[in-house]
Amino acid sequence: MEFTFLIPLLPLLGATVNGVIGSKLTKRAVGLIACLVMGAAFLVSVATFYKLMLLPEAERSVVVSFFTWISSGAFSVDIAFLIDPLSALMILIVSGVGFLIHVYSTGYMHDDKAYWRYMCYLNLFVFFMLMLVLGSNYLVMFLGWEGVGLCSYLLIGFWYEKKAASDAGKKAFVVNRIGDFGFILGLFLLYWSLSDLGAASLDYKTVFENVHLIDPAILTLIGLLLFVGATGKSAQVPLYVWLPDAMEGPTPVSALIHAATMVTAGVYMVARNNALYSLIPHVGNIIASVGIFTALFAATMGLVQNDIKKVLAYSTVSQLGYMFAAVGVGAYTAGVFHLMTHAFFKGLMFLGSGSVIHAMGGEQDMRKMGGLHSHMKITSVTFIIGALAIAGMPPFSGFWSKDEILWEAFEKGHVVIWAVGLLTAGMTAFYMFRQVFMTFTGECRADDHTKHHLHESPSSMTVPLIILAVLSAIGGIIGIPFFEEGTAAHQFLNPVFGHGGHEVHAEAAGAGHGSLEFILMGVSVAVGLTGIFLASLLYYAPMKKYAPSFWRPESIASGFKGLHKLLFNKYYIDEIYDYLVVDPIKRFCDWCLSFDLGVIDWFVNFAAWFTRLTAWASHKFDIYIVDGLVNSMSTLVTYNSTIWRRLQTGYLQNYALVFVVGVLIIIVRVLLG
C-alpha cells in the first residue's frame, strides 16, 4: 500500500501551490486546486480502505515505511504509516468530511480577499490531520498533532485584523501547547521505560507488544500524561477554554477543525492506545470521569448561550466529553463510532450555522434571528436533521452512537457515568432545539435591511449540507446493535481493539444485549424527547401557550438569576484563569526584568564600577604613595643637599678654616688621649 503516501501528500501539494502562487491565481483556480486535491485524497483513502478490507481480518494492520526521520544513537523514528481499520476509518472521515467542507468553503469564503491563504491553510490542516491518524509511531502522530494545532492557530486568527480573532488563535495554540507538554513527557517516559526493557522504540507495534512489561505505576503516569495532551487538543476540562473562543475563525473552519476532525484527535489517541489503557483501567476511570464531567459542564453553559456558534462550540466540548467517557470505560468502538457520527452531524450543524450567518450578513446572535425556515429551507431541514441526530432521536446516527456509549457505561457498571450522560443528553436535546426554535421558527427579529437580504445559500454550500444530512441520518447503520454477531462497527474495529482477550468476548457478548438495552434505549429517547419538549414550551411559538407560568424564559431568568449569570458568564473560568495564571505570569515577567536589570546586571556593572574604582584608587595610590615615595626621596635628598651644600661654599678661606679647626681638634685629641 505504498500509494498511501498520496493521501497526505495531495493536500500538502495543494497547500504548497496555493501558498506560493495562490495570490496570483484566480479564485476559481485556487478553489479548484484545493478541492481537487481533497477529492483525490478521498478517493485514495477509499482505495486504501478497500484494499484493507480485501485482507483477511488478522492481517489488517499494514505498516508502510518511507524514510528514517530522526535517528540518534539507539533512538530512531521513521516517517511511516499504519493502515488498519481505525486509521482507515479516520482517513475516510477526515478526507471525506474535509472534501465537503472545502467545497462549502468555496461558496462561504468566496468574497474574502485572502481566499488563497484560507485554502492554503485548510489544505495544510488536512495534511497534518492525515499525518496524525496515519502515523505508525508516536512521533509522526505528534508531528500531525502539533501541525493541526498550528493550522488551527492560523485559521482561528485568519481575520487577523480583528484582535479577538488573533487573541483566540494565540490562546488556542498556547493552551494546546500545555497539553502537548504532557503528551511529550508521556512519550519520553514511555520510550525510556521501554528502553530499560530492551525494547526502545516509539513504534506502535513494538510499544503495544511490550507495554505490559512496564511497571504499572509508571504506566499509570504515562497514561495520565498522554491524556493531558488529549485534554488540550480535545478541549476537555480544564483545558477546554480555547474552543469557545476559537469560534472567531471562519465557520467552515469551526466545522472541520473544531468539530469534525482536530478536536477528536485526543479521542483517537486514547483509542489508538487501547492496548496501553486497557492495562490501567483506573486511568480509564479518570478519563471517563473527566469526560463525563466535561460533557455535563459544557452542556450547562450551552443552555444559555445566544451566539449560534457558541452553542455549537459548547455542545462540541460536551460531545467530546461523551467520547472520552466511552474510551475511558474501555468502550473504544463506541467512542470511535460516536466520533464518526459526531463528525457528520456537528460538521453539518456548523456548516448550517455558517449558511445562516451568511444569509444574515454576519449576524451570529440568535436573538436577532427567527423564522428563517421560510427563507432557507435546505439549511433549515438539514440543520434540524443534525439537531435530531445530536439529540439522540432514532433512527438518526447520533441515537445509535450515543446510546451505545450509555449502554456500555451502564453495562460495565459505571452507573454514575450513565446517569450523568443521560442528564447531559436531556440538556443537549434542550439547547439544540432551543437553537432550532430560536433560529428557524417564529417571527424574524432581524432588522429590515437584513430581512430583505435573506436568501438560501448557493449550491456549493447546500450540496455539502445535504450530503452531511444524509450521513447524519443514516450513518448510524454500522452501529445498529440488533444482529447476532455484534454491530458492523464492532466487527470492523475488532482487529484494533481486540487486545485484552476477555474484552473482546465482553463486547461480542454485548451483541445480544437483550431486553435491558431496549429499556435503556427507551429511557434515553424519553429523556431526549423531554428536552425537546421543554425547549419547545419556551421557544416554539405554537407551544408557548401550554407552558406553565414558571416555565417561561423571563421567569426562569429571574428565578435563577444567579445561576443564569454564572452560566452565561461561563462560570467565570476565563477570568479565574486570568487571575490565577495569566496575570501572575505577567507580573512574574516584569519581576524577572527588574531582577535582571536590578540585581544580575547590577553585579556586572558593579564589578565594572569596582574595577574602575580600584583603578582610580591605584592611580591615586600611584601618585601619592608610590610616586609620592619616590618624590619624597628626592625631596629628602634635595633637602639634605641644601643642608650639606652650605659646606661647599667654594670659598678657600672657609675650607682653610675648617681644615685648621679640624687639625686643631685632632692635635688636642692626640695630646689628651
Added chain:
Amino acid sequence: MIENALGIPILSILILIPLLGAGALFFFPNGQKEAIRSTAFGVALVNFVISLILLFYFDSSTYKMQFVEKAAWIPGIGVEYFLGMDGISLLLVLLTTFTSAIAILASWSAIEERVKEYMIHLLILEAGMIGVFVALDMILFFVFWEIGLIPMFFLIGVWGGPRKLYANIKFFLYTLFGSVFMLVGILALYYAHGTATGEYTFNLLKLYEVSYPYNLQWWVFLSFFLGFAIKVPVFPFHTWLPDAHVEAPTAGSVILAAVLLKMGTYGFVRFNLPLLADASRAFTPFILVLAVIGIIYGAFLAMAQKDIKKLVAYSSVSHLGAVMAGLFALNQQGIDGGVLQMINHGISTGGLFLVIGMIYERRHTRLISDFGGIARVMPVYSALVLIIVFSSIGLPGTNGFIGEILILMGLFKTSATATVLAATGVILGAAYMLWMTQRVVFGKITKRENLNLKDINAREVLTLLPIIGLIFWIGIYPKHFLSLSSASTARIAEIVERNAPKAERAERAAHVEGAAHHTDMNETGHAEAHGGTH
C-alpha cells in the same frame, strides 16, 4: 604536514580566503561601495562553496579528525599550528561560512558609512570564527578565540546604536575576563600532561589521551566553564548579550547569535566533556540547574520586552540554555540534540535578527508598540517571519523541533525533573513569540507610518530563502545533518558516560576501531598516533 583526502591544506585555505579578501578590500577606493560589497560577498560566497566541497570528502563514519594540517609553530613550548575537523566542527564551519555570506547580503543597504572598513571587519571575523572551530592546538584555539573579539568590537563600536560604547565595552571585557580563566585552565592541563607523560604539548588530541586527577579536572572545568559560560551565555552571565544585540548592526547581531555564541557551547562539547569527563559528570547537576534557569528565566524576560531585538536576545538565552541542557544530558540523544540545536538556533535566530533588521531599515524603530498589522502591507515579509517564528518555537516539520525533541529526550534520561522544567520553556517560547508576532504582524494598522511600508525586495527575499530552505530541510530530513556529527557525538557520549580509567578506555577504543571497517581514514588516526612533535 597535511593529511587529508584532498592533499591540500583546505582548512588553512578556508581561513585564508576571507583574510586575503579583507586584504584586497584594503586597496579599494572608499567611494566604490557597490564594488566593495560585491567583492566581500563574492569572497564569502567562495568560502561557503569551498566549505560545501568539504562535505564531499568528509567521512562521517568516524569521529577522527579529518583534513588535518600540522606544522610546528613555537616548538620550544610545544605549540603547533594544528588544524582538523570532525562532524561537529564541520557543521559549525558550514554555519559560519553560510552566516557570513548572509550577513554581508543583509548589510547591503543598511550600512552606508565606511563600507570598506565594515566589510574588512566582517571578513576578518569570519576567519577568526572558522579558526576557532578547526583549531586543535589549545593555544591556537585561544588565539582564534581572541581574534574573533576584535572585529566584533569594531562592528559594534563603529556601526552600532546609541549606547554602543557601554554595550561594547561590556561585551569585550566580559568575554576577555572569561578567557583569562580559560587560559589558566589550558596551562594547567599543559603542565599536567607534561608531568604525566614528559611531553609538554598543547596538542588537543594528545591531551585527550591522558587521564587527569579529579582535583585538577575540577579546577580546570571551572576555569573553562567561566570562559565558555560567559560566551554562551549561561545564566547568570547573560546580561551582556541583550545590550550587545540591541546596539550591534543587523549583521553583527546575526553573526553574534548564529556563530559567536556557539563558540561557547562548542567549547563545552569539544573540551569540557571529552577532556574532563569525570568533572563533567560531577558538574552536571550544577550546569543543568543553570541551564534550566536560563531556559525559563530567559523566556520570562523575553515576554516582558518592549523592543523586538531585546526579545529575541533573551530568547537566545532561553534557547542556549536548552543547548546546554542537551549537552549535559551526557548521552547521545542529548548531545546530538545540543549540537543540532546550535545549528538550528543559528538559522532561526539569525533569521529573526535579519527580519528585524529589515523592518528597522524601514521604520527606524524596533519597539513592538510601533508596529501592528504589517501583514496587510508586507504579506511576503509576514509569511516568512511566521515561518521563522515557527522554527524558533520548534514546531514539527521545522528544524527547531528535531533539536528540541532530541535534547528533551536525552535530558529525560538524565533528569526527568530538569526535562519537565525545560519543557515548560517550550510553552513559554510559544507564548512570547506568538504574542510578539500578534502585536507586530497581525491586528489593524494603528500607526500611519506603517501604511506605506514596502514589502521586502528581491535581495531581501534572497537573503531569507536559504534560511527558510534550511528550516524545512532539517525539519523534514535531519539525517543529512545528524549523520555528519553522529560519530563524534557518539564518541563523546561514550567517553563521558563511562566511568572507567583512561587506559582501559583507550584499549576499548582500539578494540572498537579494529572491529570497525576503517579504510583510508585510519591514516589520520595513525598520523595522530605516531606523528608527534618529535
